Amino acid sequence: MSTAPYAPMPGAAPLGRMIAAQTALETRMLLRNGEQLLLTVIIPALLLVLFSAVDIIDTGDGRSVDFLAPGILALAVMSTAFTGQAIATGFERRYGVLKRLGTSPLPRWALMTAKTLSVLLTEVLQVVLLTAIAFGLGWSPRGNPLAVLLLLVLGTAAFSGLGLLMAGTLKAEATLAAANLVFLLLLVGGGVIVPLEKFPEAVRDLLGLLPISALSEGLRDVLQHGAPMPWGSLGILAAWAVLGLGAAARFFRWE
Secondary structure (H helix, E strand, C coil), X not given: CCCCCCCCCCCCCCHHHHHHHHHHHHHHHHHHCHHHHHHHHHHHHHHHHHHHHCCCCCCCXXXXXXXXHHHHHHHHHHHHHHXXXXXXXXXXXXXXXXXXXXXXXXXXXXXXXXXXHHXXXXXXXXXXXXXXXXXXXXXXXXXXXXXXXXHHHHHHHHHHHHHHHHHHHCCHHHHHHHHHHHHHHHHHHCCCCCCHHHCCHHHHHHHHCCHHHHHHHHHHHHHCCCCCCCHHHXXXXXXXXXXXXXXXXXXXXXX
């Protein structure tokens, strides 16, 4: 009787495969969640169509879509990297999902990497969809694609750090309320659909330091006005990214 040539090989899968599998899982969970889909895709798309088609807000010279499209792209990044991630991670922490995953062969830093990659994949889908809608409305972007990519990446890092900080320090219910409140406040006061010039001069400079303002204004400088590289906006986003990710790494509680 011959011995079978097969023998068990216990052990974890290669790290890259584990991260890829977790990224795919995180992305599927996000896209299957109706509330998150509403927040990340439907609301930005509706705002873009509504405010481009109806002259509700004075967006200055030129077509409304040329002003609105960069701001809506910034809103999409915030909705996914900050609001959606904060809420989902907060409830995963409450129900013990993060604690259980923390005991698996997948390292905690790799879990956060998978969450970040999932956010980036979702943002690619958002950008493609919103860009197609904007083109259909007559948008004619210009500027340096590299500058746009840097703005989106730094904006994602900044909002992701802030979202993880909120999810890792507050209770899930508080995270849900706070994340949605911040989303609404930044939608109104972050230069997304209302130009910052419409606000009183006393608060305009402070609003310009917000990450959503830096991202929307930076994208607008490039895509609407053809600026080569918006260093001011990039600097603000880089500062928020360092502060947010650093604070999240320091204060995030897994239980």
